[in-house]
Amino acid sequence: MKNTKLFFNGIKDGFQEPGHTLASTVNFFLLTLVFILGIGIVSLLSKIVKKRYLPLKSENKNSYWEKVDIGGEKKKEEYLKPF
Amino acid sequence: MIILGISAFFHDSSACIIKDGKLIAAVEEERFTRKKHDSSFPINAIQYCLKEAGIKGKDLDAVAFYEKPLLKFERVLSQFLDSFPKGLLAFNKTIPSWINEKLRIRSIIKKKIKFYGDVFFIEHHLAHAASSYLLSPYKHAVLLTVDGVGEWASATAGYAKENTLVLEKQIKFPHSLGLLYSTITGYLGMSVNNSEYKTMGLAAYGNPTYYDQLKKIVDIKEDGSFALDMSYFVYQHKMKMPSTKFIQEFGPEKRKNEEMTQKHKDMAASVQKITEETLFKILHSLHKEYKSDNLCMAGGVALNSLANGKILKNTPFKSLFIQPAAGDGGTSVGAAAFTYFSILKKKREYVLNDAYLGPGYTNEEIEKFLKEKEITYTPFKDKKDLTKKVAKLIYENQVIGWFQGRMEFGPRALGARSILSNPCNPKMQEILNVKVKHREKFRPFAPVVCLEDAQEYFECDKEIPLAADYMLLVYPIKEKYRKLLPAITHIDGTGRLQTVRKGQNELYYQVIKEFGKLSNIPLLINTSFNIRGEPIVCTPEDAYRCMMGTGIDYLVLNNFLIKREDNKKDMWDSEEFADD
Ligand SMILES: [Fe+2]
Numbered sequence: 001m002k003n004t005k006l007f008f009n010g011i012k013d014g015f016q017e018p019g020h021t022l023a024s025t026v027n028f029f030l031l032t033l034v035f036i037l038g039i040g041i042v043s044l045l046s047k048i049v050k051k052r053y054l055p056l057k058s059e060n061k062n063s064y065w066e067k068v069d070i071g072g073e074k075k076k077e078e079y080l081k082p083f
Numbered sequence: 084m085i086i087l088g089i090s091a092f093f094h095d096s097s098a099c100i101i102k103d104g105k106l107i108a109a110v111e112e113e114r115f116t117r118k119k120h121d122s123s124f125p126i127n128a129i130q131y132c133l134k135e136a137g138i139k140g141k142d143l144d145a146v147a148f149y150e151k152p153l154l155k156f157e158r159v160l161s162q163f164l165d166s167f168p169k170g171l172l173a174f175n176k177t178i179p180s181w182i183n184e185k186l187r188i189r190s191i192i193k194k195k196i197k198f199y200g201d202v203f204f205i206e207h208h209l210a211h212a213a214s215s216y217l218l219s220p221y222k223h224a225v226l227l228t229v230d231g232v233g234e235w236a237s238a239t240a241g242y243a244k245e246n247t248l249v250l251e252k253q254i255k256f257p258h259s260l261g262l263l264y265s266t267i268t269g270y271l272g273m274s275v276n277n278s279e280y281k282t283m284g285l286a287a288y289g290n291p292t293y294y295d296q297l298k299k300i301v302d303i304k305e306d307g308s309f310a311l312d313m314s315y316f317v318y319q320h321k322m323k324m325p326s327t328k329f330i331q332e333f334g335p336e337k338r339k340n341e342e343m344t345q346k347h348k349d350m351a352a353s354v355q356k357i358t359e360e361t362l363f364k365i366l367h368s369l370h371k372e373y374k375s376d377n378l379c380m381a382g383g384v385a386l387n388s389l390a391n392g393k394i395l396k397n398t399p400f401k402s403l404f405i406q407p408a409a410g411d412g413g414t415s416v417g418a419a420a421f422t423y424f425s426i427l428k429k430k431r432e433y434v435l436n437d438a439y440l441g442p443g444y445t446n447e448e449i450e451k452f453l454k455e456k457e458i459t460y461t462p463f464k465d466k467k468d469l470t471k472k473v474a475k476l477i478y479e480n481q482v483i484g485w486f487q488g489r490m491e492f493g494p495r496a497l498g499a500r501s502i503l504s505n506p507c508n509p510k511m512q513e514i515l516n517v518k519v520k521h522r523e524k525f526r527p528f529a530p531v532v533c534l535e536d537a538q539e540y541f542e543c544d545k546e547i548p549l550a551a552d553y554m555l556l557v558y559p560i561k562e563k564y565r566k567l568l569p570a571i572t573h574i575d576g577t578g579r580l581q582t583v584r585k586g587q588n589e590l591y592y593q594v595i596k597e598f599g600k601l602s603n604i605p606l607l608i609n610t611s612f613n614i615r616g617e618p619i620v621c622t623p624e625d626a627y628r629c630m631m632g633t634g635i636d637y638l639v640l641n642n643f644l645i646k647r648e649d650n651k652k653d654m655w656d657s658e659e660f661a662d663d
Binding site for chain 2: 027032035054056067071
């Protein structure tokens with residue numbers, strides 16, 4: 001019984017590293033696919049309509065402060081949202 | 084009412100507990116896992132906090148998390164959308180942790196701490212601001228937070244009155260003073276999000292000769308608001324920071340083991356000058372706008388003690404508060420405090436008195452450990468005898484590992500897990516470096532002084548801000564003492580002092596005073612109790628191990644004195660572990 005357990009544990013340990021490699025490879029390909037199809041398509045469409053997601057180029061204005069409303073007297077429910 | 088605060092999954096994960104309006108425990112996860120800046124879910128820190136409160140996870144009234152993860156995810160996706168087709172590697176590296184952890188905060192909390200109640204998500208910079216204001220003695224203040232980046236903001240400003248905090252404006256990512264400082268830190272061959280304080284130390288050796296050149300890539304307006312020329316940076320889509328254009332204009336990055344040249348020092352001085360200029364401009368404008376003389380700061384840039392020490396002299400503010408964990412580690416406290424005082428509107432009476440919020444050990448626990456490990460030690464029944472003995476040892480140039488009471492919260496050792504030594508010995512910097520710290524030659528050691536003696540030795544502000552208790556202000560050392568205090572005088576004549584008040588840490592206070600009786604100078608070197616690359620020690624075992632692996636001569640564990648030479652066993656060489 002003990003030997004059988006050891007045998008299977010050995011197999012399990014032996015497969016662990018190639019298992020990890022396989023999982024990372026699959027993950028890499030899936031994520032690459034998401035990157036190309038998901039991010040890529042949205043990004044290309046955005047470029048066509050000239051939409052930018054980051055304010056990379058700042059217009060030369062008097063102040064770079066941007067108005068926000070963080071904190072203050074908001075309802076409790078506002079803070080229960082993760083967004 | 085008990086609130087648990089959590090900060091996790093970026094860097095410096097931490098947890099804290101606010102019980103009936105009082106911060107009773109706060110600690111970074113790295114101290115338990117021994118992994119510097121550990122960003123994993125802070126389960127050890129949480130368990131410690133719950134133990135301190137005498138409860139289980141299910142008994143909590145609420146949990147507060149230090150950011151709004153979906154807003155941050157929106158920013159991360161925006162970075163990839165904006166830079167496509169660049170960013171594939173960063174995408175592959177970043178996204179799995181979002182799927183597995185960062186977007187599953189509620190379920191992780193349920194699973195790991197069995198808490199099924201309200202989880203509050205507090206915006207990152209609001210948590211920063213609250214960590215300062217809600218622990219401060221003020222009833223109103225101007226708020227300024229500056230860091231690398233939170234969800235979208237890299238800096239915010241606003242005001243606070245009673246229990247209400249309002250942030251009215253922000254500088255939006257990718258424009259970031261913190262990331263500019265980090266870019267230069269990385270450019271100088273040091274680790275980003277870790278070694279920024281080294282850049283600050285290096286600045287004193289240089290002249291800001293790159294100031295004009297750097298100014299071209301940072302546009303600073305009269306109100307201090309700023310924007311970066313992003314053609315000089317690639318951190319918005321890569322795992323590195325300066326762009327090819329930056330390298331072309333400023334020359335190649337310094338490699339890790341390359342010698343520090345005058346150019347590197349000048350770069351450090353230049354970015355420090357830009358940081359100070361920006362901060363002072365912002366503060367001038369905020370003072371005018373919000374009309375309060377009290378200033379609360381937080382965020383990684385608020386750890387810039389060189390700039391902090393100049394704030395009251397260079398701006399109209401009369402009072403300044405920064406809590407000891409001003410970086411992301413402190414946001415767990417901000418989130419919990421905001422939830423308790425601002426959302427749940429509980430009465431605000433608490434003021435942070437000291438940073439000793441981490442694990443502590445009783446004399447019985449320590450003696451048990453010493454006996455179990457067969458360590459030779461001397462117990463001291465009378466605390467006065469102990470402080471006199473330690474002061475004498477320091478006076479005789481011995482290096483002391485000082486482990487007393489509860490561990491400090493925040494990145495600085497403040498007399499609970501410190502290494503103490505003689506600041507008057509011109510060779511002490513070298514001795515400490517050879518024996519323990521293995522740190523860069525350009526980095527000075529910091530002094531500790533009792534509050535009432537600080538004005539005698541330093542050119543401090545008239546009213547020394549509470550932030551000095553947390554080693555967050557650099558002041559010039561008075562000219563006449565510089566030669567007498569060679570080990571703590573930086574090349575520019577300054578020192579990053581810690582002030583100690585009498586009720587804060589009795590034994591620490593007494594050792595400093597006793598040393599003063601022997602040397603006529605009541606100051607000590609206080610440096611963190613760790614070797615380079617490791618977090619500050621937490622347990623008696625960590626402390627003993629650190630002493631035995633280094634050249635620390637004596638270890639004081641509460642009331643017990645241990646001499647390294649009496650315990651030759653278990654030697655190991657800390658040098659092989661020393662890291663950046
Ligand atoms: Fe932050």
